[in-house]
Amino acid sequence: MNISGSSALVTGGASGLGLATAEKLSGAGAKVVIVDLPESPGAEVADRSENITFVPADVRDSEQISAAIETASALAPLRITVNCAGIGDPAKTLGRRGPLGLDRFERVISINLLGTFNVIRLAAEAIAATEPVEGERGVIVNTASVAAFDGQVGQASYSASKAAIAGMTLPVARDLADLLIRVVTIAPGMFATPILQGLTDDARASLEKQIPHPSRLGQPAEYADLVAHIVNNPMLNGETIRLDGALRMAPR
Numbered sequence: 001m002n003i004s005g006s007s008a009l010v011t012g013g014a015s016g017l018g019l020a021t022a023e024k025l026s027g028a029g030a031k032v033v034i035v036d037l038p039e040s041p042g043a044e045v046a047d048r049s050e051n052i053t054f055v056p057a058d059v060r061d062s063e064q065i066s067a068a069i070e071t072a073s074a075l076a077p078l079r080i081t082v083n084c085a086g087i088g089d090p091a092k093t094l095g096r097r098g099p100l101g102l103d104r105f106e107r108v109i110s111i112n113l114l115g116t117f118n119v120i121r122l123a124a125e126a127i128a129a130t131e132p133v134e135g136e137r138g139v140i141v142n143t144a145s146v147a148a149f150d151g152q153v154g155q156a157s158y159s160a161s162k163a164a165i166a167g168m169t170l171p172v173a174r175d176l177a178d179l180l181i182r183v184v185t186i187a188p189g190m191f192a193t194p195i196l197q198g199l200t201d202d203a204r205a206s207l208e209k210q211i212p213h214p215s216r217l218g219q220p221a222e223y224a225d226l227v228a229h230i231v232n233n234p235m236l237n238g239e240t241i242r243l244d245g246a247l248r249m250a251p252r
Helices: 016-027 042-047 062-075 102-128 156-179 201-209 220-232
Strands: 007-011 031-036 052-056 078-083 138-143 181-188 240-243
Touching (some): 016 220, 031 042, 078 102, 102 138, 102 156, 102 181
Parallel strands (some): 007 078, 031 052
16 A cells, blocks of 8 residues: 555654654655654654644543544545554562552553554544555554563563554454455564663663674664555555564563
8 A cells, every 4th residue: 555645643653663653654655643642742743744743642532532533534544553652661460569559550551452442443433434545445553562472570561461452453454354454563672762762881782682683672763664564565464573683582
Protein backbone atom coordinates (compact mmCIF):
# COMPACT_ATOMS: atom_id res chain seq x y z
CA MET A 1 0.00 0.00 0.00
CA ASN A 2 1.29 3.43 -0.89
CA ILE A 3 2.05 5.68 2.10
CA SER A 4 1.72 8.89 0.10
CA GLY A 5 -1.76 10.37 0.00
CA SER A 6 -2.93 8.66 3.17
CA SER A 7 -3.25 9.90 6.71
CA ALA A 8 -1.58 8.07 9.56
CA LEU A 9 -2.28 8.00 13.29
CA VAL A 10 0.76 7.37 15.50
CA THR A 11 0.33 7.02 19.26
CA GLY A 12 3.29 7.83 21.48
CA GLY A 13 4.37 9.98 18.57
CA ALA A 14 6.10 12.74 20.51
CA SER A 15 9.28 10.78 21.22
CA GLY A 16 11.23 7.58 20.64
CA LEU A 17 9.88 4.96 18.26
CA GLY A 18 6.67 6.89 17.68
CA LEU A 19 8.47 10.09 16.73
CA ALA A 20 10.77 8.28 14.30
CA THR A 21 7.73 6.60 12.75
CA ALA A 22 5.84 9.87 12.41
CA GLU A 23 8.83 11.48 10.70
CA LYS A 24 9.30 8.50 8.38
CA LEU A 25 5.64 8.41 7.31
CA SER A 26 5.39 12.18 6.88
CA GLY A 27 8.58 12.14 4.83
CA ALA A 28 6.98 9.50 2.59
CA GLY A 29 4.01 11.74 1.91
CA ALA A 30 1.49 10.88 4.62
CA LYS A 31 -0.44 13.37 6.70
CA VAL A 32 0.43 12.28 10.23
CA VAL A 33 -1.48 12.85 13.45
CA ILE A 34 0.58 12.11 16.54
CA VAL A 35 -1.20 11.26 19.77
CA ASP A 36 0.56 11.75 23.07
CA LEU A 37 -0.10 13.17 26.51
CA PRO A 38 -0.70 16.93 26.88
CA GLU A 39 2.58 17.42 28.74
CA SER A 40 4.60 15.68 26.01
CA PRO A 41 6.62 17.65 23.42
CA GLY A 42 4.01 16.79 20.79
CA ALA A 43 3.24 20.43 19.96
CA GLU A 44 6.93 21.14 19.38
CA VAL A 45 7.19 18.13 17.07
CA ALA A 46 4.20 19.32 15.05
CA ASP A 47 5.62 22.83 14.79
CA ARG A 48 8.66 21.42 12.99
CA SER A 49 6.68 19.76 10.18
CA GLU A 50 3.87 20.80 7.87
CA ASN A 51 2.66 17.20 7.63
CA ILE A 52 2.47 16.42 11.37
CA THR A 53 -0.43 17.42 13.60
CA PHE A 54 -0.50 16.93 17.36
CA VAL A 55 -3.64 15.85 19.20
CA PRO A 56 -3.20 15.43 22.98
CA ALA A 57 -4.93 12.29 24.20
CA ASP A 58 -4.77 9.33 26.54
CA VAL A 59 -4.96 6.12 24.53
CA ARG A 60 -7.44 4.72 27.05
CA ASP A 61 -9.92 7.56 26.50
CA SER A 62 -12.31 6.65 23.68
CA GLU A 63 -13.59 10.18 23.16
CA GLN A 64 -10.10 11.63 22.91
CA ILE A 65 -8.95 8.92 20.51
CA SER A 66 -12.08 9.35 18.39
CA ALA A 67 -11.29 13.06 18.14
CA ALA A 68 -7.74 12.29 17.00
CA ILE A 69 -9.07 9.86 14.39
CA GLU A 70 -11.52 12.48 13.14
CA THR A 71 -8.65 14.94 12.79
CA ALA A 72 -6.62 12.41 10.80
CA SER A 73 -9.55 11.46 8.59
CA ALA A 74 -10.18 15.11 7.75
CA LEU A 75 -6.64 15.46 6.40
CA ALA A 76 -6.72 12.42 4.10
CA PRO A 77 -8.17 8.89 4.14
CA LEU A 78 -6.97 7.18 7.31
CA ARG A 79 -5.13 4.07 6.17
CA ILE A 80 -2.24 3.71 8.65
CA THR A 81 -2.32 3.41 12.43
CA VAL A 82 0.78 2.73 14.53
CA ASN A 83 0.53 2.02 18.25
CA CYS A 84 3.73 3.07 20.03
CA ALA A 85 2.31 4.44 23.29
CA GLY A 86 3.26 2.45 26.36
CA ILE A 87 4.92 2.44 29.76
CA GLY A 88 7.05 0.23 31.96
CA ASP A 89 6.99 -0.04 35.73
CA PRO A 90 9.60 -2.60 36.85
CA ALA A 91 8.89 -4.30 40.15
CA LYS A 92 9.12 -7.83 41.52
CA THR A 93 5.97 -9.83 42.11
CA LEU A 94 7.03 -10.16 45.73
CA GLY A 95 9.55 -7.62 46.98
CA ARG A 96 10.99 -6.48 50.27
CA ARG A 97 7.87 -4.42 50.98
CA GLY A 98 5.48 -7.21 50.14
CA PRO A 99 3.43 -8.20 47.07
CA LEU A 100 3.39 -5.94 44.04
CA GLY A 101 0.46 -3.54 44.31
CA LEU A 102 -2.37 -4.62 42.04
CA ASP A 103 -2.98 -1.00 41.05
CA ARG A 104 0.54 -0.79 39.58
CA PHE A 105 0.02 -3.99 37.61
CA GLU A 106 -3.37 -2.80 36.37
CA ARG A 107 -1.98 0.56 35.23
CA VAL A 108 0.59 -1.06 32.94
CA ILE A 109 -2.02 -3.44 31.51
CA SER A 110 -4.48 -0.58 31.09
CA ILE A 111 -2.14 1.69 29.13
CA ASN A 112 -0.20 -0.87 27.13
CA LEU A 113 -2.88 -3.43 26.33
CA LEU A 114 -6.27 -1.79 26.74
CA GLY A 115 -4.96 1.46 25.26
CA THR A 116 -3.61 -0.39 22.23
CA PHE A 117 -6.87 -2.25 21.67
CA ASN A 118 -8.89 0.93 22.14
CA VAL A 119 -6.95 2.57 19.32
CA ILE A 120 -7.19 -0.55 17.15
CA ARG A 121 -10.97 -0.85 17.41
CA LEU A 122 -11.66 2.84 16.76
CA ALA A 123 -9.10 3.21 13.98
CA ALA A 124 -10.38 0.05 12.30
CA GLU A 125 -13.85 1.60 12.04
CA ALA A 126 -12.45 4.67 10.30
CA ILE A 127 -10.17 2.68 8.00
CA ALA A 128 -13.05 0.38 7.06
CA ALA A 129 -15.00 3.41 5.82
CA THR A 130 -12.37 4.23 3.18
CA GLU A 131 -12.39 3.03 -0.41
CA PRO A 132 -10.06 0.11 -1.18
CA VAL A 133 -6.88 0.88 -3.09
CA GLU A 134 -5.22 -2.03 -4.89
CA GLY A 135 -7.10 -4.52 -2.73
CA GLU A 136 -6.37 -2.85 0.62
CA ARG A 137 -7.97 -0.34 2.93
CA GLY A 138 -5.26 0.01 5.52
CA VAL A 139 -2.71 -1.32 8.01
CA ILE A 140 -2.51 -1.30 11.81
CA VAL A 141 0.93 -1.79 13.35
CA ASN A 142 1.27 -2.51 17.06
CA THR A 143 4.31 -2.50 19.34
CA ALA A 144 5.04 -5.44 21.60
CA SER A 145 8.54 -6.17 22.94
CA VAL A 146 11.01 -9.01 23.23
CA ALA A 147 9.86 -8.97 26.86
CA ALA A 148 6.70 -10.64 25.58
CA PHE A 149 8.85 -13.76 25.13
CA ASP A 150 11.93 -13.21 27.34
CA GLY A 151 10.60 -11.23 30.28
CA GLN A 152 13.19 -10.37 32.89
CA VAL A 153 13.04 -10.12 36.66
CA GLY A 154 10.64 -7.33 37.57
CA GLN A 155 8.85 -7.32 34.22
CA ALA A 156 5.69 -9.27 35.06
CA SER A 157 3.27 -6.46 34.21
CA TYR A 158 5.20 -5.22 31.19
CA SER A 159 5.74 -8.70 29.77
CA ALA A 160 2.10 -9.62 30.32
CA SER A 161 0.91 -6.53 28.48
CA LYS A 162 3.28 -7.03 25.56
CA ALA A 163 2.60 -10.77 25.32
CA ALA A 164 -1.09 -9.98 25.09
CA ILE A 165 -0.47 -7.54 22.25
CA ALA A 166 1.45 -10.24 20.39
CA GLY A 167 -1.25 -12.77 21.23
CA MET A 168 -4.11 -10.71 19.83
CA THR A 169 -2.33 -9.89 16.57
CA LEU A 170 -3.53 -12.93 14.62
CA PRO A 171 -7.14 -12.96 15.83
CA VAL A 172 -7.52 -9.23 15.19
CA ALA A 173 -5.95 -9.66 11.75
CA ARG A 174 -8.51 -12.39 11.08
CA ASP A 175 -11.31 -10.20 12.42
CA LEU A 176 -10.38 -7.41 10.01
CA ALA A 177 -9.37 -9.46 6.98
CA ASP A 178 -12.79 -9.22 5.32
CA LEU A 179 -12.49 -5.44 5.62
CA LEU A 180 -9.13 -5.51 3.80
CA ILE A 181 -7.24 -4.27 6.86
CA ARG A 182 -3.93 -5.85 7.85
CA VAL A 183 -2.59 -6.09 11.41
CA VAL A 184 1.08 -6.63 12.23
CA THR A 185 3.04 -6.32 15.48
CA ILE A 186 6.70 -5.41 15.94
CA ALA A 187 8.55 -6.72 19.01
CA PRO A 188 11.61 -4.47 19.44
CA GLY A 189 14.64 -5.40 21.46
CA MET A 190 16.76 -2.75 23.14
CA PHE A 191 16.47 0.58 21.34
CA ALA A 192 17.95 4.00 21.97
CA THR A 193 14.74 5.58 23.23
CA PRO A 194 14.14 8.10 26.05
CA ILE A 195 13.72 5.22 28.52
CA LEU A 196 17.43 4.42 28.12
CA GLN A 197 18.78 7.96 27.79
CA GLY A 198 19.69 8.16 31.47
CA LEU A 199 22.12 5.24 31.27
CA THR A 200 25.79 5.71 31.99
CA ASP A 201 28.28 4.82 29.24
CA ASP A 202 29.22 1.65 31.14
CA ALA A 203 25.59 0.57 31.51
CA ARG A 204 24.92 1.21 27.84
CA ALA A 205 28.02 -0.77 26.82
CA SER A 206 26.88 -3.65 29.01
CA LEU A 207 23.51 -3.73 27.28
CA GLU A 208 25.06 -3.57 23.85
CA LYS A 209 27.29 -6.56 24.58
CA GLN A 210 24.16 -8.69 25.10
CA ILE A 211 23.04 -8.17 21.50
CA PRO A 212 24.72 -10.71 19.16
CA HIS A 213 24.72 -8.64 15.97
CA PRO A 214 24.79 -5.75 15.54
CA SER A 215 26.14 -5.28 19.07
CA ARG A 216 24.53 -1.93 19.72
CA LEU A 217 21.19 -0.46 20.66
CA GLY A 218 18.68 -0.25 17.85
CA GLN A 219 17.93 3.14 16.37
CA PRO A 220 14.33 4.40 16.32
CA ALA A 221 14.74 5.03 12.59
CA GLU A 222 15.25 1.28 12.12
CA TYR A 223 11.91 0.61 13.77
CA ALA A 224 10.34 3.25 11.53
CA ASP A 225 11.88 1.63 8.46
CA LEU A 226 10.17 -1.64 9.35
CA VAL A 227 6.84 0.13 9.80
CA ALA A 228 7.19 1.59 6.31
CA HIS A 229 8.05 -1.81 4.88
CA ILE A 230 5.03 -3.39 6.57
CA VAL A 231 2.79 -0.75 5.03
CA ASN A 232 4.29 -1.34 1.59
CA ASN A 233 4.29 -5.16 1.70
CA PRO A 234 0.74 -6.56 1.38
CA MET A 235 1.72 -10.11 2.38
CA LEU A 236 2.73 -9.07 5.89
CA ASN A 237 -0.32 -9.76 8.03
CA GLY A 238 -1.15 -11.41 11.35
CA GLU A 239 2.50 -11.69 12.37
CA THR A 240 4.70 -10.51 15.23
CA ILE A 241 8.18 -9.59 14.00
CA ARG A 242 11.11 -9.50 16.40
CA LEU A 243 13.43 -6.57 15.71
CA ASP A 244 16.25 -7.30 18.11
CA GLY A 245 19.60 -8.24 16.54
CA ALA A 246 19.09 -11.88 17.68
CA LEU A 247 18.84 -10.80 21.32
CA ARG A 248 17.42 -13.25 23.86
CA MET A 249 17.02 -11.51 27.19
CA ALA A 250 18.73 -13.00 30.25
CA PRO A 251 16.78 -13.24 33.53
CA ARG A 252 18.44 -10.02 34.75
